Structures are given as C-alpha cells and as structure tokens.
Amino acid sequence: DGGITQSPKYLFRKEGQNVTLSCEQNLNHDAMYWYRQDPGQGLRLIYYSQIVNDFQKGDIAEGYSVSREKKESFPLTVTSAQKNPTAFYLCASSAGQVYGYTFGSGTRLTVV
Amino acid sequence: GQQLNQSPQSMFIQEGEDVSMNCTSSSIFNTWLWYKQDPGEGPVLLIALYKAGELTSNGRLTAQFGITRKDSFLNISASIPSDVGIYFCAGQDNTGKLIFGQGTTLQVKP
Numbered sequence: 001d002g003g004i005t006q007s008p009k010y011l012f013r014k015e016g017q018n019v020t021l022s023c024e025q026n027l028n029h030d031a032m033y034w035y036r037q038d039p040g041q042g043l044r045l046i047y048y049s050q051i052v053n054d055f056q057k058g059d060i061a062e063g064y065s066v067s068r069e070k071k072e073s074f075p076l077t078v079t080s081a082q083k084n085p086t087a088f089y090l091c092a093s094s095a096g097q098v099y100g101y102t103f104g105s106g107t108r109l110t111v112v
Numbered sequence: 113g114q115q116l117n118q119s120p121q122s123m124f125i126q127e128g129e130d131v132s133m134n135c136t137s138s139s140i141f142n143t144w145l146w147y148k149q150d151p152g153e154g155p156v157l158l159i160a161l162y163k164a165g166e167l168t169s170n171g172r173l174t175a176q177f178g179i180t181r182k183d184s185f186l187n188i189s190a191s192i193p194s195d196v197g198i199y200f201c202a203g204q205d206n207t208g209k210l211i212f213g214q215g216t217t218l219q220v221k222p
Contacts, residue, residue: 006154031208033209040217041214041215042115042200042212042213042214042215043155043200043212043215045209048209050207050208088152090154090155092154094208094210096208099160099208100143100145100147100157100160100202100204100210101155101157101210102157103147103154103155103156104154105153105154106152106153106154108152
C-alpha cells in the first residue's frame with residue numbers, strides 16, 4: 001500500500017545536538033512538506049520541496065535544514081540553532097495543484 | 113505567513129449534538145479541504161471541495177465551498193465520542209500549497 005512514513009515516532013535528544021527526522025513516501029508525489037505543531041497550536045510550515053533537488057523556506061525555517069536528493073525522501077534536520085525544538089513534526093506529500101496533502105503520522109521530538 | 117480564520121477555536125459538546133465550524137479567508141481559493149487530526153497522529157483528509165457553492169457529504173459530515181470562494185463550513189451531525197480531535201480547514205493556492213486554519217478542537221461528552 002502507498003503511504004508516507006515518518007520515523008521514529010518518538011525522539012529524545014540532548015540540547016545542543018543536531019537531529020534528523022526521516023520522511024519517506026511511495027506515492028510518487030512530487031511535492032513534500034514539513035510542518036511543526038506545538039500543543040494546542042495549528043500547523044506551521046518549515047520547508048517545502050516541489051521537485052527533486054529544490055526546496056524553499058516556509059514560515060519558520062530558522063534553525064532547520066532539509067535536503068531532497070530523491071523523490072521519495074525529504075529528511076529534516078533540527079539544528080542546535082533552533083531555540084525551541086521540542087514539538088510534534090509532521091511531514092506531508094502532494095501530487096499536484098488540485099489535490100490535498102497526505103500526512104505522515106508524525107514524530108514527537110523532545111529535547112532535554 | 114498567511115492563515116485562515118477558523119472558528120470556533122474549541123467546542124465541548126454532548127454526544128448526539130450537531131457541530132458546525134467555519135473558515136474564512138481574505139484570499140480566493142480554488143480548492144477547500146477539511147482534515148481531522150486524532151491525538152498524536154497526522155491529519156487525515158475528510159472532504160475536498162472543488163467548486164464554488166459545492167455541497168459535499170461524507171457520512172455524518174457535510175461541507176460547503178462558499179460562493180465567494182473565500183469561506184467554507186463543516187457540519188457534523190449526531191456527534192459520537194470518536195469525533196474527538198482537531199479539525200483543520202485548508203485552502204489550496206495556485207502552487208498547490210495548502211494554507212491552514214488554526215484548527216477547531218472538538219471534545220464530545222458521552
């Protein structure tokens with residue numbers, strides 16, 4: 001079955017360490033997105049990519065980095081420059097302009 | 113970044129009651145979507161609307177694409193405990209990117 005997979009589901013890191021969140025899709029979607037969600041808050045766009053080897057900053061890109069070397073994969077690195085990294089991170093993909101997103105099940109990152 | 117105005121922010125209702133929530137925007141969208149997010153999971157698409165004035169149902173859910181293309185509403189009839197979660201509206205722009213509302217948190221008392 002096609003879908004979008006985020007791993008791991010829960011991630012713990014010490015302050016000052018970089019951490020990479022995985023997002024893989026086998027839906028053959030061109031576009032992929034990363035969102036951050038804080039408790040009781042909406043979805044805030046971090047980065048997005050509409051084609052391989054190209055990506056754009058979203059609304060809250062500071063302290064994050066991404067790569068898009070393969071169509072199926074869009075990993076997100078949370079760097080030590082991100083001041084409040086503890087959050088729920090959601091990855092999504094989309095087939096095009098008239099279709100909605102398919103979301104992964106999320107990764108909850110806790111930095112201590 | 114741009115966000116949609118979604119209301120109400122939260123609702124606490126009795127099982128069996130009907131629920132209504134809406135979204136408004138200053139921009140026109142060609143597609144409106146409604147998602148539901150269960151606790152600790154990613155949002156799942158409930159209903160997609162593609163034409164102004166369109167009224168679409170999915171079981172107990174009914175959604176409408178406003179005639180001005182700047183608003184949409186979602187109704188849930190005869191709510192049940194598993195309706196609990198966060199409901200997001202989203203408008204899709206010309207690049208395919210979704211602009212999300214802030215979400216409506218629904219709690220249902222059995």
